[in-house]
Every structure is written in C-alpha cells, then in structure tokens.
Amino acid sequence: MTAPLSTELGRRAGGGPAAVELRDVSRHYGTKHDLVRALDGVSVAFAEGSWTAVMGPSGSGKSTLLHCAAGLERVSGGQVLLTGDDITAADDAALTRLRRSRIGFVFQSFNLIGSLTAEQNVALPLKLAGQRVPARQVRQVLASVGLDERRRHRPRELSGGQQQRVAIARAMVTRPSVLFADEPTGALDSASARQVLRLLREMVDRAGQTIVMVTHDPAAAASADSVMFLSDGRIVDHAAAPTAAEVAERLARLEA
Amino acid sequence: MLRLSWSTFRERWQLFIGATLTVCLGVALVQSSLLILVSAAVGGYVEAIALLGITLGISAFLAVFIVSSTFAFTVAQRRRDLALLRLTGAARGQVRRLLLSEATLLGLLGTALGVPLGLLVMRAQSWLLRDLGFVPAEFAPRWQGWILAVSAGIGLGVAVSGVLAASRRAAKVRPLEALRDTGEAARVMTGLRWFFGILFLAGSVSLVIVSSFAGPEGAIPLAVNAALTAAVALSALSPLVVPLIGRVFGVALRGSTLGGLAQANLWDGVRRSASTAAPLIVLVALLLGQSGTLLSIGEAGQVEQRRDLRGDLVVTAQGQTGAASVPGVDVAAPQLRLPVRTTTTTYEGDGEYETEADNVDALVVDPAAYARTHRAEPVAGSLTRLRGNTVAVTADSGFPLGTTVDARIGDRDVPLRVVAVLPMTFAGGSMLLPVDAVPAAVAARAPSETIVRLAPGADAGAVRGALGEFGEVRTLEEWIDQSASRQQQVSTGIMTVILGLAGLYALIAVVNAVVIAAAERRREFAVARMSGLTRGQVVRLALLESWAVAAIGLVLGGLAGAGTWVGIGAATERIAGQSTIVVPWTLLGVVVAGALLVVGATSVWTAWSATRARPVSLAGAAE
Ligand SMILES: Nc1ncnc2c1ncn2[C@@H]1O[C@H](COP(=O)(O)OP(=O)(O)OP(=O)(O)O)[C@@H](O)[C@H]1O
Ligand SMILES: [Mg+2]
Numbered sequence: 066m067t068a069p070l071s072t073e074l075g076r077r078a079g080g081g082p083a084a085v086e087l088r089d090v091s092r093h094y095g096t097k098h099d100l101v102r103a104l105d106g107v108s109v110a111f112a113e114g115s116w117t118a119v120m121g122p123s124g125s126g127k128s129t130l131l132h133c134a135a136g137l138e139r140v141s142g143g144q145v146l147l148t149g150d151d152i153t154a155a156d157d158a159a160l161t162r163l164r165r166s167r168i169g170f171v172f173q174s175f176n177l178i179g180s181l182t183a184e185q186n187v188a189l190p191l192k193l194a195g196q197r198v199p200a201r202q203v204r205q206v207l208a209s210v211g212l213d214e215r216r217r218h219r220p221r222e223l224s225g226g227q228q229q230r231v232a233i234a235r236a237m238v239t240r241p242s243v244l245f246a247d248e249p250t251g252a253l254d255s256a257s258a259r260q261v262l263r264l265l266r267e268m269v270d271r272a273g274q275t276i277v278m279v280t281h282d283p284a285a286a287a288s289a290d291s292v293m294f295l296s297d298g299r300i301v302d303h304a305a306a307p308t309a310a311e312v313a314e315r316l317a318r319l320e321a
Numbered sequence: 322m323l324r325l326s327w328s329t330f331r332e333r334w335q336l337f338i339g340a341t342l343t344v345c346l347g348v349a350l351v352q353s354s355l356l357i358l359v360s361a362a363v364g365g366y367v368e369a370i371a372l373l374g375i376t377l378g379i380s381a382f383l384a385v386f387i388v389s390s391t392f393a394f395t396v397a398q399r400r401r402d403l404a405l406l407r408l409t410g411a412a413r414g415q416v417r418r419l420l421l422s423e424a425t426l427l428g429l430l431g432t433a434l435g436v437p438l439g440l441l442v443m444r445a446q447s448w449l450l451r452d453l454g455f456v457p458a459e460f461a462p463r464w465q466g467w468i469l470a471v472s473a474g475i476g477l478g479v480a481v482s483g484v485l486a487a488s489r490r491a492a493k494v495r496p497l498e499a500l501r502d503t504g505e506a507a508r509v510m511t512g513l514r515w516f517f518g519i520l521f522l523a524g525s526v527s528l529v530i531v532s533s534f535a536g537p538e539g540a541i542p543l544a545v546n547a548a549l550t551a552a553v554a555l556s557a558l559s560p561l562v563v564p565l566i567g568r569v570f571g572v573a574l575r576g577s578t579l580g581g582l583a584q585a586n587l588w589d590g591v592r593r594s595a596s597t598a599a600p601l602i603v604l605v606a607l608l609l610g611q612s613g614t615l616l617s618i619g620e621a622g623q624v625e626q627r628r629d630l631r632g633d634l635v636v637t638a639q640g641q642t643g644a645a646s647v648p649g650v651d652v653a654a655p656q657l658r659l660p661v662r663t664t665t666t667t668y669e670g671d672g673e674y675e676t677e678a679d680n681v682d683a684l685v686v687d688p689a690a691y692a693r694t695h696r697a698e699p700v701a702g703s704l705t706r707l708r709g710n711t712v713a714v715t716a717d718s719g720f721p722l723g724t725t726v727d728a729r730i731g732d733r734d735v736p737l738r739v740v741a742v743l744p745m746t747f748a749g750g751s752m753l754l755p756v757d758a759v760p761a762a763v764a765a766r767a768p769s770e771t772i773v774r775l776a777p778g779a780d781a782g783a784v785r786g787a788l789g790e791f792g793e794v795r796t797l798e799e800w801i802d803q804s805a806s807r808q809q810q811v812s813t814g815i816m817t818v819i820l821g822l823a824g825l826y827a828l829i830a831v832v833n834a835v836v837i838a839a840a841e842r843r844r845e846f847a848v849a850r851m852s853g854l855t856r857g858q859v860v861r862l863a864l865l866e867s868w869a870v871a872a873i874g875l876v877l878g879g880l881a882g883a884g885t886w887v888g889i890g891a892a893t894e895r896i897a898g899q900s901t902i903v904v905p906w907t908l909l910g911v912v913v914a915g916a917l918l919v920v921g922a923t924s925v926w927t928a929w930s931a932t933r934a935r936p937v938s939l940a941g942a943a944e
Contacts, residue, residue, distance in 0.1 A: 165410035180332035193410045
C-alpha cells in the first residue's frame with residue numbers, strides 16, 4: 066500500500082490559503098462489520114482561481130469528496146478548510162451561512178425548483194439570505210449564461226442544457242468563492258455540454274472563480290486546469306492540463 | 322417567501338387543496354355540532370344533549386386528528402423540495418417559518434370556507450335529529466356570534482399545531498437529501514410516534530378496563546373514547562405494520578412482477594402508506610367499536626328481559642287496563658311509561674348550590690304485581706314499601722336508599738323517597754313509581770304495557786281474545802323481540818347522529834390521503850413506464866398498493882374497534898350475568914367492501930390521471 070498521495074492542485078497566487086483544503090479526510094459508511102470507506106485519508110488543496118476536475122471509476126468516492134469539501138456531509142476523520150477556516154465542526158447555522166455566501170453548487174440533476182421561473186430560481190439564494198434582490202443583477206447573471214430571454218420560463222419549459230445554465234446562474238449569483246459541480250454535463254448532449262464548459266472556462270479566466278468539478282467525461286476534464294484521479298477513496302494520480310486522450314488513457318488504466 | 326408559497330401552491334395544488342379541505346370540513350362539523358349542542362342545552366332536550374356531546378367530541382377529535390395528520394403528510398411529501406431550499410441557502414428557521422405561515426394561510430382559508438359550510442352542515446344535522454326524533458319538530462338551532470371566534474380558533478389552531486411538529490422535523494432535513502431520489506427519511510418510527518403510540522395504547526387499555534365497570538349509560542361514550550384512543554395509538558404505530566402487510570401481499574402474489582413491485586414500494590414508502598391508512602383506521606375503529614357496543618348492549622338487554630320476566634302475554638295499551646279481571650288471568654302487572662324530570666341539588670360550598678336536571682323514563686307499577694312478574698330482587702330496601710310518594714331506583718342512578726328524589730311529574734313537583742334499589746340493567750326503565758304517586762289524569766294518558774301471567778290450566782287462546790279489547794296482545798316472546806327491534810332502531814338512530822357526518826368527514830379524509838399520496842408519484846410512475854410497464858400495469862400496481870394500504874387501515878381499525886368490545890363484554894358479564902359480544906358482521910362486510918372500493922377507485926383514478934402525460938416529459942425533467 067502506498068501512503069495517501071498529498072496533492073496540491075492549480076496555480077497558487079502569492080501563497081495565500083487554498084480556496085479549499087482537505088487534510089487527511091476520511092468518510093466511512095455502514096457498520097463496523099460492513100464498512101465502506103468512501104474516502105480514505107484524502108489530502109488535497111484546491112488553489113484560488115483554479116479549475117480542478119475529479120475523475121475516477123464509479124463508486125470511487127468522487128461525489129463523497131465533493132460533499133465533504135462543501136460541508137454537505139460530515140467527515141469521519143480529518144479536516145476541511147475553506148480559505149483557511151476550519152469548517153469540519155461547523156454547526157448548521159454556520160454551514161447555512163456558507164451556502165449563502167461562499168459556496169455554490171451545480172449538480173447533474175439540475176435541482177431547480179419546478180414551480181419558480183428561471184429568474185425566480187436565480188434570485189432565490191439572495192432572497193433566502195434576506196438580501197434585497199436587484200432585478201438588474203439577476204438579469205445580468207442570466208444574461209451571462211445566455212438566458213436573458215428565457216427568464217420568465219419555468220424549468221420544465223427549458224431544455225436540459227438551459228436548465229443547467231440556470232442552475233449555474235443560481236450558483237453564481239451569490240458570487241461564491243468556490244463552485245462545486247457534480248457531473249454538470251452528465252445529463253447533457255455534447256453541444257450543450259460544450260456550452261456549459263465554455264461558460265465555466267470564462268468564469269475562471271475572467272473572474273478567477275475556483276471550481277471543483279466531478280466528471281466522467283475526458284473531454285470535460287480536459288477543459289479544466291488540472292485533473293485528479295480517485296480510486297477506492299484515495300487519490301491515485303493527477304495531471305496538469307492534460308489532453309482528453311491522456312485523461313481517457315489514465316482513466317482506462319484505473320478502471321482496468 | 323410568500324411568493325415561494327404561492328408558486329408552490331400552483332405546483333402542488335392537490336396537497337394544499339387537500340389540506341384546506343380537511344380544515345374546512347373540520348371547522349364546519351365542529352361549529353355545527355357546538356351550535357346545535359348549545360341550542361339543545363338551552364331548550365333542555367336532555368336526550369339530545371348526551372348524544373350531541375359525543376358528536377361534538379368526535380367531531381373535534383376528528384378535526385384535530387385528520388388535519389394534523391394531513392398537514393404532517395403534506396410536509397413529509399415535500400421533503401425533497403425543502404432539502405433543495407436548504408441547499409440553496411435556507412436556514413432551518415426559514416423552512417419552519419415557511420411551513421408555519423403556509424399552515425396559517427391554509428387554516429384561515431379553511432375557516433373562511435368552513436364557517437358558511439358549517440351552516441349547511443347544521444341544517445343537515447338538525448334535520449337528522451328531528452327526523453330521528455331526538456328533538457321536537459320545532460327545534461331550530463340558533464346562530465351565536467361568538468362561534469366565529471371558536472371556529473377561527475379551531476381552524477387556525479388545528480392547522481398550525483398540526484404543522485408544528487412536522488415543521489420541526491422538516492427543518493432538520495439535510496440539504497444532501499435533495500440529491501437523492503428516495504426522499505423518504507430512513508427512520509419513520511420517530512421517538513414521537515413511539516411516545517404517542519404507547520401513551521394512547523395505555524390510555525385505550527385503561528378506558529376498556531373502565532368501561533367494563535360502566536353501566537349501560539356510560540358504556541357508549543367510553544366505547545367511543547376507547548376506540549378513538551386505540552385508533553390514535555395504532556395510527557402512530559402503523560409504520561411497524563406496513564412491512565408486515567407488504568410481506569403478506571408479497572407472499573399472496575408470489576411470482577407476479579407487479580406483486581413484487583408493490584411489496585417493494587410498500588417497504589420503500591412506509592410513511593406514505595402509514596399516512597394514507599391513518600384516517601381509515603379511525604373511521605373503521607369508530608364504526609365497528611360503536612356499532613358493536615350498541616348491538617351488544619341491545620342484546621344484553623334482551624337476554625336480561627328473557628331471564629327477568631315471568632309472564633305469558635303482554636298487552637300494549639294506554640293507561641291502566643282491566644286485564645286483571647279477565648277470567649284465566651293469574652297476574653296482570655301494568656307498567657306505564659312516564660317521563661319524569663328529576664333535579665339533583667348538590668352543595669358546592671360558599672353558599673353555592675349546583676342544580677342538575679335529568680329526564681328519565683319512569684315506569685309506574687303496581688308493586689305486588691310487579692314483584693310477581695319480575696325475578697330481579699332489589700339489592701337494598703323492598704318493593705313492598707313502594708307506596709305514596711316513594712320510588713325504586715336502579716343501582717347506577719346515584720340515589721342511595723332513604724334519600725329523596727326531587728321529581729316533576731306532569732306539572733307537579735313531588736319529593737320521592739327512595740325505598741328500594743334495583744340491580745343495574747341494560748333493558749332500560751331506570752325508575753319505578755307506585756300508582757298513587759301519579760295523578761290519575763296523567764297516568765291515563767301514559768302508554769303502557771301489561772304483563773299477564775295465565776292461571777294454571779287457562780285457555781291461552783280465549784284469554785288472548787278477551788284481552789284484545791284493551792289493546793294489542795302479544796306473547797311475551799314476541800313482545801321482547803319487538804322491543805329489541807325497536808331498540809335496534811334507536812341504536813341505528815344514535816349511530817347515524819353520532820357518526821353520520823363525522824364518518825363522512827373521515828371518508829373524505831381517506832380519499833384525500835390517497836389523492837395526496839398519488840400526487841407526488843407522477844415522476845415515479847413515469848420512470849416505471851419508461852422501464853417497461855404499460856399504463857395499465859402502472860394503474861394496477863397503484864391499485865394493488867392502495868389495497869394493501871386499505872388492508873392496513875382495516876386490520877388496525879378493526880383491532881381498535883374490537884378492543885372496545887372486550888370492555889362491553891366484561892360489562893355485560895357483570896351486569897347481565899352473561900357476556901354478550903355482538904360482532905356487527907353486516908357492517909364489517911360493508912366497511913371492508915366499501916374501503917376497498919373507495920380506496921381502490923380513488924387510486925385508480927389518480928394513477929390514471931397521473932399517467933396521462935407521456936412518460937418522457939416527466940422522467941426527464943427534474944420534477
Ligand atoms: N449514503 C451512503 N450510504 C452508504 N454508502 C454510501 C453512501 N453514499 C455513498 N456510499 C458509498 O460510498 C462509495 C462512494 O460513493 P460516491 O457516491 O462518492 O461515488 P462516485 O465516485 O460519486 O460514483 P459515481 O461516479 O457512480 O457517481 C460507494 O461505494 C457508495 O456505495
Ligand atoms: Mg457520484
């Protein structure tokens with residue numbers, strides 16, 4: 066057995082604290098006799114302004130990693146730091162505040178609220194945070210994902226790609242320091258997927274957005290700055306700016 | 322936040338309409354029962370007051386039970402939505418406030434609709450009372466201004482308190498649950514369920530024990546209470562039973578794909594099944610508990626009469642008859658039925674007296690003849706002293722030997738001294754008066770029956786013919802049968818008054834729960850169809866599952882209802898010396914068939930309309 070690989074990903078500007086850092090994080094499920102080690106001593110730092118793709122075979126712990134890093138799931142051991150603050154033991158109120166201001170989520174199933182229009186869905190996080198919601202800001206964010214005209218539509222009247230872009234707009238409207246995305250292109254056709262990836266790229270390049278993205282798609286992973294590979298709850302490999310072919314090849318080796 | 326509620330409302334209108342409907346009907350029923358009760362109390366219709374008290378109690382109970390379980394159900398159904406809100410940054414307090422303000426709105430809406438509906442219900446209810454003869458034809462309940470405050474209090478109160486516990490639980494929903502498709506919380510048997518389940522189970526057991534010591538008067542309200550508490554207990558504990566019933570269905574439909582799927586769905590949707598079954602449990606428990614009790618009391622009375630009466634013929638007439646002088650008649654014991662109003666005054670301390678009036682059906686008898694035609698001996702005193710202003714009472718009347726009963730006979734106030742105490746009886750007739758305590762004019766108008774014993778060797782046919790000139794003549798056996806069937810009619814009347822509208826309310830709640838349960842399953846149905854089930858198969862699957870849920874309601878409700886029979890069985894054993902439990906088989910059959918029919922039809926209808934859209938449009942889009 067190799068010691069868990071400690072990984073630091075992306076460029077580090079000026080040596081400030083990483084946007085997200087996991088220190089020796091484990092997450093176990095089940096009982097003592099029937100223990101699933103979804104995460105097994107993972108240490109990794111995601112630098113400010115970096116876009117990291119997380120890959121690995123099905124069941125390797127990618128989603129679990131994302132949920133733990135975002136404070137959605139309690140860790141069984143280790144620490145999670147968000148721009149240097151330890152959130153491992155944060156209470157529900159503190160985690161709620163985090164979700165309102167510093168963390169954004171995008172998931173494979175778009176998770177929009179079906180009864181609200183695109184515009185209302187995007188404005189919701191601000192409203193829940195008790196902030197005044199400037200209509201202009203909401204429209205701007207929707208325009209930035211190219212959906213200004215469809216703002217009055219409900220999710221079921223939008224295509225999958227459009228729904229995912231609304232979800233991205235909703236995640237971005239609070240200007241979070243980290244955006245977590247779990248297979249954001251998983252349910253999309255290749256054209257819509259390319260559009261979403263282009264959007265993420267722009268966010269990283271223009272606004273210095275930090276993104277952690279789980280994906281199965283080598284092409285999507287290749288759009289990121291770097292790729293880390295998980296297997297059986299451990300980080301087993303990483304690559305800086307690989308091509309899609311390189312990613313596919315490393316993945317195939319893992320799954321073999 | 323309100324905008325969110327409004328748009329959720331448009332999306333999930335079945336949930337909200339269902340919830341509002343339960344509030345509306347509950348308010349209407351309680352308001353109407355209360356107004357009628359107040360009017361009956363003002364008018365002094367004592368017989369109706371007791372009945373209406375029970376009716377009001379049941380209505381209030383149902384309103385609380387049905388509204389709170391429906392509201393809790395709607396909250397549980399929206400678990401995934403709420404998790405999504407939490408994921409988007411809603412704090413726990415916000416989720417609770419959202420749910421509570423929704424409950425307030427729905428409570429207000431339900432009240433606003435329930436108050437006018439209550440006036441219609443009041444009409445129906447008082448018509449029923451008049452039609453069944455519990456109140457005179459001129460009885461008309463009056464509107465009271467203060468009832469608005471009561472109704473609003475009930476509507477808002479039950480809605481908000483119903484959501485209170487559910488909202489606390491919902492606020493604890495983890496944001497991550499928004500990402501899992503099976504939105505149901507793993508633990509359905511919460512601590513609260515165990516607590517209430519065991520508490521109410523203990524309560525119903527003690528009520529059954531108490532009712533076994535009750536007289537015929539107390540038995541009905543006690544049985545109702547025992548049935549209701551048992552129903553609450555079993556509804557709280559029903560998640561324990563759901564998997565069991567699921568297994569029974571699984572075994573019964575072994576090998577069939579739909580059977581297996583239905584079983585899996587039952588296991589997966591324990592909370593849904595339990596919530597759907599809850600109103601049915603109450604309805605079945607009430608119907609069976611109540612009718613079993615009434616039938617058993619009637620039967621016990623009949624058994625008593627058969628054992629107690631010694632005679633051959635009964636003459637039904639008005640006032641005294643000359644039956645005693647007919648040749649061949651050994652004894653003729655007349656008993657005149659006379660309404661008597663008694664007042665009891667108790668000293669409350671501080672110079673305050675509390676006066677309570679009661680209307681009883683007294684029997685005016687000739688003590689000597691009475692003693693020769695009835696086997697029951699007084700437990701205290703003696704019937705021979707029943708002369709002048711005296712009275713014999715039954716043991717449960719509350720008047721000890723030697724005390725004085727203040728009675729109003731006709732238009733005279735008469736103090737009557739208690740000279741004999743008779744054993745408790747189910748057959749009725751709680752007070753015996755001697756003929757000389759009653760003015761002759763009053764006695765002459767009273768309906769009477771005269772129990773006749775033939776002299777040895779008398780020609781029954783000839784005597785019967787001779788007695789015919791006084792009134793209608795039957796054999797004792799015929800007469801007992803006839804009074805039993807009259808008793809039966811009264812029982813049915815009592816059932817109708819107490820359970821007619823309340824039962825309808827519970828039935829609507831059953832339908833409502835089935836509709837709410839199906840409303841959330843569109844997506845699941847769509848997925849099932851995408852994986853190869855035809856629309857017909859999906860509908861049949863829903864039907865199977867709903868029958869399993871109906872079976873849960875029937876079994877648990879039946880248990881709760883049958884539990885109350887234990888008490889009445891012990892009571893009849895103690896009083897009549899023979900345990901009589903009459904199982905209302907006909908009603909049981911009707912209830913089983915009705916429940917399967919109503920629940921089945923509703924679920925077929927909802928599943929059919931939920932599968933109207935093409936599956937892709939639902940399965941693809943996230944909700
Ligand atoms: N709530 C849970 N209870 C029990 N085990 C779980 C739970 N969540 C995840 N697991 C287990 O943890 C392991 C990692 O799961 P995870 O969802 O992180 O995988 P993944 O890499 O995201 O897979 P996929 O690519 O298929 O989404 C799996 O073996 C899974 O079965
Ligand atoms: Mg995953």
